[in-house]
Amino acid sequence: MRPRIPGGRTTVLAALLSLSLAAPIAAAQAQGAPPHRPTSAAADTELPHQYEVTGPTTAAARTALAATGASIDEVHARAVVVTASRAQAAAARQLGYVLRRLPDPPAAKPAAPGAKVKDFPPGYTGYHTYAEETKEIDTLVAKYPAILSKQVIGTSHEGRDILALKLSKNVTKDENEPEVLFTAHQHAREHLTVEMALYLLNELTSKYGSDDRVTKLLDSREIWIVPDLNPDGGEYDISSGNFRMWRKNRQPNAGSNEVGTDLNRNWDFKWGCCNGSSDDPGDETYRGPSAASAPEVQVVSKFVRSRIVNGTQQIKTAIDFHTYSELVLWPFGFTNDETGPGMTQDEHDTFATLGKKMAASNGYTPEQSSELYITDGAIDDWLWGDQRIFAYTFEMYPSSSGSGGFYPKDSVIPKETARNRDAVLQLAEIADCPYRAIGKQDQYCKGKGKG
Ligand code: 0X9
Ligand code: CA
Numbered sequence: 001m002r003p004r005i006p007g008g009r010t011t012v013l014a015a016l017l018s019l020s021l022a023a024p025i026a027a028a029q030a031q032g033a034p035p036h037r038p039t040s041a042a043a044d045t046e047l048p049h050q051y052e053v054t055g056p057t058t059a060a061a062r063t064a065l066a067a068t069g070a071s072i073d074e075v076h077a078r079a080v081v082v083t084a085s086r087a088q089a090a091a092a093r094q095l096g097y098v099l100r101r102l103p104d105p106p107a108a109k110p111a112a113p114g115a116k117v118k119d120f121p122p123g124y125t126g127y128h129t130y131a132e133e134t135k136e137i138d139t140l141v142a143k144y145p146a147i148l149s150k151q152v153i154g155t156s157h158e159g160r161d162i163l164a165l166k167l168s169k170n171v172t173k174d175e176n177e178p179e180v181l182f183t184a185h186q187h188a189r190e191h192l193t194v195e196m197a198l199y200l201l202n203e204l205t206s207k208y209g210s211d212d213r214v215t216k217l218l219d220s221r222e223i224w225i226v227p228d229l230n231p232d233g234g235e236y237d238i239s240s241g242n243f244r245m246w247r248k249n250r251q252p253n254a255g256s257n258e259v260g261t262d263l264n265r266n267w268d269f270k271w272g273c274c275n276g277s278s279d280d281p282g283d284e285t286y287r288g289p290s291a292a293s294a295p296e297v298q299v300v301s302k303f304v305r306s307r308i309v310n311g312t313q314q315i316k317t318a319i320d321f322h323t324y325s326e327l328v329l330w331p332f333g334f335t336n337d338e339t340g341p342g343m344t345q346d347e348h349d350t351f352a353t354l355g356k357k358m359a360a361s362n363g364y365t366p367e368q369s370s371e372l373y374i375t376d377g378a379i380d381d382w383l384w385g386d387q388r389i390f391a392y393t394f395e396m397y398p399s400s401s402g403s404g405g406f407y408p409k410d411s412v413i414p415k416e417t418a419r420n421r422d423a424v425l426q427l428a429e430i431a432d433c434p435y436r437a438i439g440k441q442d443q444y445c446k447g448k449g450k451g
């Protein structure tokens with residue numbers, strides 16, 4: 001594991017920053033960061049941009065910065081990277097920070113106004129649009145009907161199907177096996193996470209019967225994959241021909257022209273409790289008008305609750321995939337405390353031990369999510385706090401904006417999805433008794449389940 005610097009996680013970039021505070025991020029310079037002056041292009045003013053913010057060094061300072069409504073995309077020892085609208089950037093400057101605008105995502109040829117773009121731009125066509133994703137899933141279900149089944153668990157605001165795929169031997173039967181959940185794409189611009197879900201679907205079907213670990217897993221577990229929580233946002237992000245840097249869903253807000261709720265601030269556990277989300281519909285981290293107000297959150301919450309059988313939640317472990325920063329995060333996000341109501345020492349130790357083991361296999365940095373900044377209404381807090389599922393958030397590739405930020409080229413997809421294979425298998429394998437991670441299986445799991 002990498003060494004830690006107090007007040008922030010350590011990355012190569014952070015080390016560079018600390019050596020040379022005055023030097024801007026080299027990659028940003030090389031790509032020609034745009035100047036700070038406002039531009040007159042109307043389209044430009046509508047899109048948020050990324051900024052390097054020098055100054056905040058503690059989780060508390062980052063939480064205060066997040067209260068401007070910007071999203072925090074990277075955390076380093078002496079700087080962060082945010083996505084912010086013009087107003088949010090101004091608010092951050094009001095806090096006394098120096099902001100430097102980073103290059104915008106690569107732009108394809110702008111489409112004619114109103115024209116609907118059907119695919120990702122050149123260099124990104126390996127990513128799956130919603131239609132391509134649907135087709136790929138249907139092909140796999142047709143090819144592997146004995147071990148893969150598809151359910152439509154509900155629809156998004158705009159009416160797109162939200163799917164849950166089940167992988168198991170005897171897939172049509174609800175067997176008494178530990179269940180595991182993988183979710184992806186709460187945030188529209190985090191397209192690599194859909195590829196992660198598709199990778200798992202391909203890997204766990206095509207290797208069944210030939211790969212020992214995969215075979216044992218499907219023989220003894222029921223694995224659920226919800227590959228796309230935010231299909232509307234994902235399609236909106238690509239539909240102009242330029243990446244829009246969109247984060248939220250596409251649900252309108254009453255009394256506002258601003259669209260969308262941040263799904264990862266909308267879950268019904270400690271919703272809006274702790275300055276870890278925004279009440280302003282224009283903000284990146286808008287929590288919505290009430291807990292679970294987003295249809296996508298309702299659909300997945302209902303699905304998770306449906307896995308309570310005879311009073312016992314069958315799902316034991318979970319990962320929600322995001323990008324980016326290469327992190328393994330665990331609850332709680334709403335508090336800086338490691339233990340307290342809803343989190344015993346043994347529970348915390350189980351989270352931390354498992355989280356560090358997974359991080360050792362993929363090279364990510366492990367930490368409690370609130371070490372970054374406070375978040376309330378995030379999915380992992382709900383999965384643990386409300387459903388007692390050992391739930392993690394993975395922030396995938398890259399580690400920084402200089403390597404593509406939210407929009408790395410499609411050439412990285414195979415490597416950066418396979419990179420999480422071992423971590424995913426680990427978490428699925430230990431689902432029968434997560435407390436085995438701390439050697440307390442006899443205390444917590446005696447006579448329960450099967451391995
Ligand atoms: O802010 C978020 O929702 C996540 N970062 S992202 O850049 N993908 O938006 C981090 C969430 C951390 N908090 C919890 N996992 N609770
Ligand atoms: Ca079951």
Ligand code: ZN
Binds near residue numbers: 186187190264322
């Ligand atoms: Zn995210």
